Amino acid sequence: MFYPHTPLHERCSEVQESRMGLLTELRDSISRVTDRLFSASEPKRIGIYGPPNAGKTTLANRIARDWTGDAIGPESHIPHETRRARRKENVEIERNGRAVTIDIVDTPGVTTKVDYKEFLDHDIGKDDAVRRSREATEGVAEAMHWLREDVDGVIYVLDSAEDPFTQVNTMLIGIIESRELPVLIFANKTDLEDSNVKQIANAFPQHETVPLSALEGENMDEVYDKIAEYFG
Amino acid sequence: MPHECTNCGETFEDGSKEMLSGCPGCGGNKFQFRPSSSSSSSSPSTKSAADSEPPASGTSTSATSQTATRTDFDPSTDRRQSNSAAETSNTESTRAWPGQETSEDTDSGSQKPWPETAREPANRSGSSTSADSDVTVDPRRSGETSPAAPTSSQSRPPAEASSTTDPSAVETGASAAESREDRAQADARSGTVSPDEISRAAPADATQSAAESAGADDKPDLSTLREELNEQFESIRIVSPGQYELNLMELYDRDSYIISLQEDGHYVIEVPETWNRDD
Numbered sequence: 370m371f372y373p374h375t376p377l378h379e380r381c382s383e384v385q386e387s388r389m390g391l392l393t394e395l396r397d398s399i400s401r402v403t404d405r406l407f408s409a410s411e412p413k414r415i416g417i418y419g420p421p422n423a424g425k426t427t428l429a430n431r432i433a434r435d436w437t438g439d440a441i442g443p444e445s446h447i448p449h450e451t452r453r454a455r456r457k458e459n460v461e462i463e464r465n466g467r468a469v470t471i472d473i474v475d476t477p478g479v480t481t482k483v484d485y486k487e488f489l490d491h492d493i494g495k496d497d498a499v500r501r502s503r504e505a506t507e508g509v510a511e512a513m514h515w516l517r518e519d520v521d522g523v524i525y526v527l528d529s530a531e532d533p534f535t536q537v538n539t540m541l542i543g544i545i546e547s548r549e550l551p552v553l554i555f556a557n558k559t560d561l562e563d564s565n566v567k568q569i570a571n572a573f574p575q576h577e578t579v580p581l582s583a584l585e586g587e588n589m590d591e592v593y594d595k596i597a598e599y600f601g
Numbered sequence: 602m603p604h605e606c607t608n609c610g611e612t613f614e615d616g617s618k619e620m621l622s623g624c625p626g627c628g629g630n631k632f633q634f635r636p637s638s639s640s641s642s643s644s645p646s647t648k649s650a651a652d653s654e655p656p657a658s659g660t661s662t663s664a665t666s667q668t669a670t671r672t673d674f675d676p677s678t679d680r681r682q683s684n685s686a687a688e689t690s691n692t693e694s695t696r697a698w699p700g701q702e703t704s705e706d707t708d709s710g711s712q713k714p715w716p717e718t719a720r721e722p723a724n725r726s727g728s729s730t731s732a733d734s735d736v737t738v739d740p741r742r743s744g745e746t747s748p749a750a751p752t753s754s755q756s757r758p759p760a761e762a763s764s765t766t767d768p769s770a771v772e773t774g775a776s777a778a779e780s781r782e783d784r785a786q787a788d789a790r791s792g793t794v795s796p797d798e799i800s801r802a803a804p805a806d807a808t809q810s811a812a813e814s815a816g817a818d819d820k821p822d823l824s825t826l827r828e829e830l831n832e833q834f835e836s837i838r839i840v841s842p843g844q845y846e847l848n849l850m851e852l853y854d855r856d857s858y859i860i861s862l863q864e865d866g867h868y869v870i871e872v873p874e875t876w877n878r879d880d
Binding site: 482484516539 | 603607609610799842843844846847848849853854862
């Protein structure tokens with residue numbers, strides 16, 4: 370190509386700029402593609418945490434059943450029924466025409482004291498109670514380990530009929546905050562007469578509190594909206 | 602509106618006497634403090650706990666920790682939780698959060714080998730009488746019955762001793778020395794009274810000589826005692842078969858992962874090198 374009125378160095382500079390523009394566009398486009406690939410191949414691991422008997426497994430099962438058809442684990446009114454962390458992968462939640470894929474990790478209830486005697490009240494023999502107690506303790510250790518190593522976000526489930534001002538709750542929320550993980554507080558069991566969602570919201574005003582009844586399936590639309598918003 | 606009932610939301614001015622016997626509206630006995638100058642990013646209830654305390658280190662995690670101790674201020678809560686893990690967890694929750702260890706902590710963070718510290722306290726014989734029924738952190742019991750403690754002590758990172766300035770440790774120390782003080786009171790005191798006040802009060806409360814010598818005006822002794830107590834309460838304590846006390850911060854902080862417990866105090870760990878995220 371001939372440029373009759375353009376000095377050679379200016380022509381070089383134009384070519385250079387044009388190349389730079391192409392490179393930048395190419396880089397941006399690659400970056401967008403890899404971002405999409407990364408987010409598609411690595412769904413966020415969302416840990417469901419909370420004290421024993423808050424309804425974590427009921428919630429995990431509700432979410433898993435709603436979006437995959439399968440449950441995660443057995444639910445029970447006996448504390449520490451979940452004694453190992455259980456994971457349900459690739460749960461795709463569709464909200465407002467957009468799909469969010471997450472891995473759900475249902476964790477054992479976190480507590481500072483495990484006593485086999487609390488199982489005796491549930492018609493469990495002493496030997497079995499001692500074994501459950503040991504497994505529950507291992508479960509708490511596992512839950513704390515997952516919190517440190519393997520979760521990208523946390524759903525913190527509380528029984529809204531119980532006092533949220535406990536050491537375990539504030540400690541766990543503090544740890545989650547220190548890791549700067551996105552966290553949603555779920556005030557569960559709103560179907561109970563004693564449910565007090567305001568008290569939960571007051572306990573952790575720095576975080577969003579979503580009322581729900583995982584057992585009855587109340588307010589699950591908002592639950593999924595928030596999950597998509599926070600962990601999508 | 603400094604004080605707000607967490608139950609019904611009714612507010613009371615700072616210094617109001619109406620709320621002393623519970624919320625007149627709903628009878629609730631938990632209030633949170635909302636200082637007018639506080640920003641939304643920090644927990645407003647921090648102030649209520651810190652009324653009589655020097656300012657905490659100011660992070661949001663520390664703020665929530667203070668919220669918890671503020672609850673202990675409530676006498677009814679104390680009564681309700683006095684036989685639960687409240688005291689134990691109080692010890693844990695007021696420990697520094699990860700990455701928040703203060704220079705004060707590290708200054709006093711020199712650690713003694715565990716076996717020495719376990720045998721050091723003078724009133725060892727007395728402690729065993731209270732340990733069986735007492736959920737309070739008791740170093741001597743740990744030393745006698747839980748070989749798990751030295752095991753994990755060996756594997757812990759050397760930068761530990763994060764809670765050597767923790768006021769609750771003073772209370773724990775007093776309990777360990779067989780103080781017959783009501784534990785609910787002690788728990789509440791740990792959350793609302795400054796360390797200085799506690800150390801001044803300790804000789805009057807404790808009846809045993811070890812606690813007196815540790816809790817008296819002698820600051821270095823007090824820090825040493827706190828350090829010993831916290832060091833000896835490792836990740837998991839086996840109180841008796843089927844009864845465990847868990848130190849959540851230790852469990853969270855430790856590099857290795859406890860995968861199996863045995864009643865003889867041993868436990869199986871998985872070290873980070875072999876930890877597989879996909880397992």
